[in-house]
Amino acid sequence: MAELIKVAVDAHGGDNAPTEVVKGVVMALNELDNLKVYLVGMEDIINKELEGKTYDKDRLEIVNATEIIQMAEPPVAAIRRKKDSSIVKGMHLVRNGEADAFVSCGSTGAVLVGGQVIVGRLKGVERPPLAPLIPTAKGFTLLIDCGANVDAKPSNLVQFAKMGTVYMKKMMGIENPTVGIVNIGAEEEKGNMLVKDTFPMLKNCPDINFIGSVEARDIPSGYCDIVVCDAFVGNVILKLYEGLSSMLVSEIKGAMMSSTRSKIGGALVKPAIKNKMKSFSSSEYGGAPLLGLKGLVVKGHGSSDDVEIKNAIRQAVQYTESGMLNILSESFAITEAQEEE
Amino acid sequence: MAELIKVAVDAHGGDNAPTEVVKGVVMALNELDNLKVYLVGMEDIINKELEGKTYDKDRLEIVNATEIIQMAEPPVAAIRRKKDSSIVKGMHLVRNGEADAFVSCGSTGAVLVGGQVIVGRLKGVERPPLAPLIPTAKGFTLLIDCGANVDAKPSNLVQFAKMGTVYMKKMMGIENPTVGIVNIGAEEEKGNMLVKDTFPMLKNCPDINFIGSVEARDIPSGYCDIVVCDAFVGNVILKLYEGLSSMLVSEIKGAMMSSTRSKIGGALVKPAIKNKMKSFSSSEYGGAPLLGLKGLVVKGHGSSDDVEIKNAIRQAVQYTESGMLNILSESFAITEAQEEE
Numbered sequence: 001m002a003e004l005i006k007v008a009v010d011a012h013g014g015d016n017a018p019t020e021v022v023k024g025v026v027m028a029l030n031e032l033d034n035l036k037v038y039l040v041g042m043e044d045i046i047n048k049e050l051e052g053k054t055y056d057k058d059r060l061e062i063v064n065a066t067e068i069i070q071m072a073e074p075p076v077a078a079i080r081r082k083k084d085s086s087i088v089k090g091m092h093l094v095r096n097g098e099a100d101a102f103v104s105c106g107s108t109g110a111v112l113v114g115g116q117v118i119v120g121r122l123k124g125v126e127r128p129p130l131a132p133l134i135p136t137a138k139g140f141t142l143l144i145d146c147g148a149n150v151d152a153k154p155s156n157l158v159q160f161a162k163m164g165t166v167y168m169k170k171m172m173g174i175e176n177p178t179v180g181i182v183n184i185g186a187e188e189e190k191g192n193m194l195v196k197d198t199f200p201m202l203k204n205c206p207d208i209n210f211i212g213s214v215e216a217r218d219i220p221s222g223y224c225d226i227v228v229c230d231a232f233v234g235n236v237i238l239k240l241y242e243g244l245s246s247m248l249v250s251e252i253k254g255a256m257m258s259s260t261r262s263k264i265g266g267a268l269v270k271p272a273i274k275n276k277m278k279s280f281s282s283s284e285y286g287g288a289p290l291l292g293l294k295g296l297v298v299k300g301h302g303s304s305d306d307v308e309i310k311n312a313i314r315q316a317v318q319y320t321e322s323g324m325l326n327i328l329s330e331s332f333a334i335t336e337a338q339e340e341e
Numbered sequence: 342m343a344e345l346i347k348v349a350v351d352a353h354g355g356d357n358a359p360t361e362v363v364k365g366v367v368m369a370l371n372e373l374d375n376l377k378v379y380l381v382g383m384e385d386i387i388n389k390e391l392e393g394k395t396y397d398k399d400r401l402e403i404v405n406a407t408e409i410i411q412m413a414e415p416p417v418a419a420i421r422r423k424k425d426s427s428i429v430k431g432m433h434l435v436r437n438g439e440a441d442a443f444v445s446c447g448s449t450g451a452v453l454v455g456g457q458v459i460v461g462r463l464k465g466v467e468r469p470p471l472a473p474l475i476p477t478a479k480g481f482t483l484l485i486d487c488g489a490n491v492d493a494k495p496s497n498l499v500q501f502a503k504m505g506t507v508y509m510k511k512m513m514g515i516e517n518p519t520v521g522i523v524n525i526g527a528e529e530e531k532g533n534m535l536v537k538d539t540f541p542m543l544k545n546c547p548d549i550n551f552i553g554s555v556e557a558r559d560i561p562s563g564y565c566d567i568v569v570c571d572a573f574v575g576n577v578i579l580k581l582y583e584g585l586s587s588m589l590v591s592e593i594k595g596a597m598m599s600s601t602r603s604k605i606g607g608a609l610v611k612p613a614i615k616n617k618m619k620s621f622s623s624s625e626y627g628g629a630p631l632l633g634l635k636g637l638v639v640k641g642h643g644s645s646d647d648v649e650i651k652n653a654i655r656q657a658v659q660y661t662e663s664g665m666l667n668i669l670s671e672s673f674a675i676t677e678a679q680e681e682e
Binding site for chain 1: 415450477478491492523525526530532533534536556557558559560561562571572573574576577578579580581582583584585586588589590591592593596597599600602603605606607608609610611612613614617
């Protein structure tokens, strides 16, 4: 048998935890033969959720954690104080090499802080970015960074572009992924100070396929494979995607219910537009990887159901199988060595 | 007869100029008895467009301008060099007091630069913001700033909040409009440096109804009446609104055409959802005022048709009638006087 890939999963992360998390873990174990899961959380509760479920018991281990970090808790304090929380214990499994990856649908802030503080950055990586895939007319685009780096430096953004390029190549199989920087106009001289300073650095970076500025208007059409920005702008884009899509979908649904005629029409078009609406009303495909750490951390959407949890776990397995960690590690260690020369 | 309100209009601004502009001007003249229009542009072309149209000729004056500032021209150079362009000449009419307002659907950059350089700022105003109304589930929200202030200071944002408040009160009749600052979380300690520094200043500002942070996710629901941000973030929001809405609408339309069943359904729901889709596929209501100048400048959407041009002209008339200029002028002059004490 091939070596098992070990994924730690936060049993208490997300709106539908622990029920959907445990269901998702069981689905993943049944789908992936080479997966071992460390399910981190309150043992009693997890055991109760597992009752009556069929899976390979040798490949599931419960790691007891007595605390839960709530969504609203200030992340730094929570990571520091709640040593026995599912997030802190899960991160430690990765840090210690017991697990290859950690998946959580819990507090984004706590996951970001825990990733940086507990798992730790790869040598040469300045700031670890959170990089969700957002839906576009052509499929999806990597939006990097949506994490914690709200006052980013140009060199951070260049690293984001490099990490995103490796991710899209290795994980998504895109040969020469295009990179754009979020800007308010197409010309190089446009933008705020950060963008103006970053633009020439991206232009001169040999490791990426930089195609210039991308205006926010062109992101949904799938203008480029990787969209680079600081985390403040990234969060605005991600959250507006979510808010606007779900509002439009509900407005259109509401209009369809407004008369008998439109209700009949609505019933007829429903099968055709249902998937379209669904893919856009959730703003992300799968979990968002927190890149540049000494192990993978995947942040799943807070509203994830069992299938989405399963997909996030599969993503962690694929990431580990792809050897991305080594590639990133080597590429950034080299960069640092060159700079130190 | 009441005194005429004089509005200068750029005959050559926008994708549909001059035909739709001239049609819009004629519509406005026929709708508003107290309007006088200075139509600025190439006399021969304008006269040709006016042929056969019925309107009060005493209230339309053509101001000949032999140059046109193109959309792609670098704005500062264009304003400096093209002295005989419709934008520069229209701005001068406002500066000289010959017109109360100037309406253009041309280059945003040129309008922003021209407004600041030619019309000039009111005493006490640090930076003039461009403030479009964007559609929400509840109606509309003022997004301030979407202009040129991409590296704004906290004091700029506080002024934007104040100007936006006066605008929403006077122009939209909202008694005590709520103000939110774009942020990546609800808590005061969240955000980038600019937001962290601005938040307490907004909280302590007596002239506005500040309700704290607004996450981008909540903007489309109409969470607050005025959304304050720097122009980089504002442009990202505005353009993503536009791109995402039109993409979603076209995806849904496409799905409706995918089978006979859905085509029939689509025909039945069309009347009900048509207006919803339309209101969101254009990202703005009316023209966007450039506030804080010694006269009003209204930037109409580049794709404006005759009705939208007419509405932008009506907006300029209402602005002038409302006495907003005096209110703004007094309020900022006072602030400056207090600060100088």
